Amino acid sequence: MFGSTIKLIGSDLAKFGVESSFVSQTDLSAWRAAIRPNTRLLFAETPTNPLTEVCDIQALADLAHNAGALFAVDNCFATPALQRPAPMGADIIMHSGTKYLDGQGRVMAGALCASQQLITEKFLPVLKSGGMTLAPFNAWVVLKGLETLDLRMRAQTVRAHALADWLEAHPSVARVHYPGLKSHPQHELAMRQMSGLGGAVLSFDVKASGPEQARERAFHVLDSMKLLSLSTNLGDTKTLAAHPASTSHGRLTEAQRQAAGIGQGLIRVAVGLEHPQDVQKDLARGLDTF
Numbered sequence: 050m051f052g053s054t055i056k057l058i059g060s061d062l063a064k065f066g067v068e069s070s071f072v073s074q075t076d077l078s079a080w081r082a083a084i085r086p087n088t089r090l091l092f093a094e095t096p097t098n099p100l101t102e103v104c105d106i107q108a109l110a111d112l113a114h115n116a117g118a119l120f121a122v123d124n125c126f127a128t129p130a131l132q133r134p135a136p137m138g139a140d141i142i143m144h145s146g147t148k149y150l151d152g153q154g155r156v157m158a159g160a161l162c163a164s165q166q167l168i169t170e171k172f173l174p175v176l177k178s179g180g181m182t183l184a185p186f187n188a189w190v191v192l193k194g195l196e197t198l199d200l201r202m203r204a205q206t207v208r209a210h211a212l213a214d215w216l217e218a219h220p221s222v223a224r225v226h227y228p229g230l231k232s233h234p235q236h237e238l239a240m241r242q243m244s245g246l247g248g249a250v251l252s253f254d255v256k257a258s259g260p261e262q263a264r265e266r267a268f269h270v271l272d273s274m275k276l277l278s279l280s281t282n283l284g285d286t287k288t289l290a291a292h293p294a295s296t297s298h299g300r301l302t303e304a305q306r307q308a309a310g311i312g313q314g315l316i317r318v319a320v321g322l323e324h325p326q327d328v329q330k331d332l333a334r335g336l337d338t339f
Contacts, residue, residue, distance in 0.1 A: 050071075050074075050094055050097065050098075050309075051094065051097075051098045051123075051297060051298075052293075052297050052298035052299065052300050052301050053297070053300065054094075054123075055071070055301060055305070056300055056301075058092070059071065068085075068087070070083040070085075074093050074094065074095070074097060074102055074104045075102050075103070075104055075234070075235060077105065077108055077109070077112070080109060080112055081112060084112070084116045084118070088116055088118050089118050089119065090113075090118055090119050090120075090121060091109055091112065091113040091118055091119070091120045091121070092120075092121045092122075092123070093106075093109055093120075093121070093122055093123065094122075094123040094125075094126075095122060095123070095124075095126075095127070095132075095242070096126045096127065096228055096239070096248060096250070097126075098125075098126065098250075098293075098297065098317075099226070099250075099252045099291075099293045099297065099298075099311065099315065099317040100226045100252060100309075100310055100311070100315075101126070101226045101227055101228050101233070101247075101248070101250065101251065101252065102226075102234075102235065103228055103233075103235035103238050103239040103242065103243075104235075105238060105242075106122060106134050106137040106138065106139060106242060107137045107138055109138075110137060110138025110139055110140075111138065113140075114138070119140040119141060120138065120139050120140050120141070121139065121140065121141035121142070121143060122134040122139040122141070122142050122143065123143045123144075124142050124143065124144060125143070125144055125145045125148055125149070125284075126248050126249075126250050127242075127243050127248055128144070128149045128150065128198060128202055129142075129198075130149075130198050130199045130202040130203070130244075131202055131206070131243045131244045131246050131248060132242055132243045132244065135162070137242070140163060140164070140167065141161060141162070141163045141167065142161070142162040142163070143159070143160070143161055143162075144159065144160040144162070145158075145159055145284075146158030146159050146160050146183075146191045147159070147282065147284070148282070148283055148284030149198060149201070149202060149249075149284040150191050150194055150195055150198065150284075151190060151191050151194040151284070152194040152197065152198065152201050152284060152285070152286060153194065153285060153286055154282055154284070154285045155190050155194075156187040156190045156191060157187070158183055158187055158188070158190075158191050159183075201286065201322070202246075202248075202249065203246070204322060205249035205286075205320050205321060205322060206229070206246045206247060206248055206249050208249070208320045208321070208322070208323075208325050208328070209227065209229070209247065209248065209249045209250065209251055209318075209320035210227070210229045210230075210246075210247055211325045212251065212318065212320055212325060212328055212329065212332075213225050213227035213229060213230050213247070213251050214230070215325075215329050216251070216253050216332075217230060217232065219333075219336055220256075221255060221256055221266075221336040221337070221339040222253050222254070222255060222256065222336065223253075223254040223255065223256045223257075223314070224253065224254045225251060225252075225253045226251060226252045226253065227247055227251035227252075228240075228243065228247040228248060229246065229247020229248070230247070233247075249284075249319060249320050249321075250283055250317065250318070250319045250320070251317075251318055251320070252293070252315055252316060252317040252318065253315070253316055253318070254312060254314045254315050254316075255267050255270065255314040255316065255336070255339070256314075256339065257314050260312065260313045260314075261313075262314075263312055263313040263314025264294070264313035264314065266314060266335075266339060267292055267313065267314045267315065267316050268292065269335050269338070270316060270332060270334075270335030270336055271290060271291075271292060271316065271335070272335070273334040273335035273338075274290065274331050274332070274334065274335070275331060275334070276288075276323065276327055276328070276330075276331040277289070277290050277318075277328065277331050277332070278290070279291065281296040281297055282319075283317075283319030284319060285319065285321055286321045286322045287321040287322070287323065288318065288319065288320050288321040288323055288328050289318070289319045289321070290316060290317065290318045290319075290332075291316070291317050292315070292316060292317075293311050293315055293316075293317050294306055294311055294312065294313050294315060297317075298311050318332075
């Protein structure tokens with residue numbers, strides 16, 4: 050899961066007596082084994098940030114409902130343009146509106162989507178007393194962004210797939226994490242759930258002999274960029290690259306990062322709308338020097 054989400058659920062909510070269990074999102078048996086009599090919510094990201102792992106939404110929804118729990122899905126990476134968890138059984142769908150819903154990094158926004166009953170009985174009372182209400186202008190910006198969501202997602206996905214193919218063939222890259230690639234462990238599931246497309250976010254590990262060299266090489270690739278922007282945000286029309294181990298997952302311990310498969314040589318790329326060859330050449334400035 051996203052680093053801050055792990056801290057929020059595992060640490061911050063624990064102060065209020067909320068118990069939580071963390072499992073591998075792709076292991077259905079692990080989910081099943083973690084359910085307890087007091088389980089009220091199953092929460093999943095699909096694809097995950099930053100390794101793009103894909104979980105079976107329908108299977109997890111069935112598991113949650115059989116246990117009398119709700120099932121929430123973070124659909125930020127795929128967006129409703131590619132993936133619609135509600136028809137697959139999800140009760141709550143979460144989006145960072147700052148990302149693809151806006152599409153140009155202009156606002157801070159978020160969205161929770163659910164049935165009218167959940168919204169009326171659970172969400173609105175908290176919103177009214179908690180003040181978590183988006184400013185009118187920011188809401189308008191997100192609505193304008195939504196007008197081009199489908200076009201942007203499909204165009205950026207095509208470019209992301211082309212970049213993933215190029216990275217997978219590069220001699221300085223150890224592994225590429227992208228649902229659109231046949232080498233991805235959940236490729237077939239992703240194609241069924243995500244309209245046959247892999248999305249616009251990928252990550253890759255640089256080849257290295259150990260963690261120290263991996264971090265050094267990852268930083269070298271990022272420092273060598275001239276076109277791409279170094280940013281922990283994603284979903285922009287410009288390509289953004291980040292080092293998850295020191296940014297989005299920097300608040301975790303090294304042991305937690307290793308358990309999640311996030312090494313020091315991992316780079317996440319949220320592909321924008323630039324010409325694919327320009328993006329490749331920019332990453333090659335660093336990758337070609339190993």
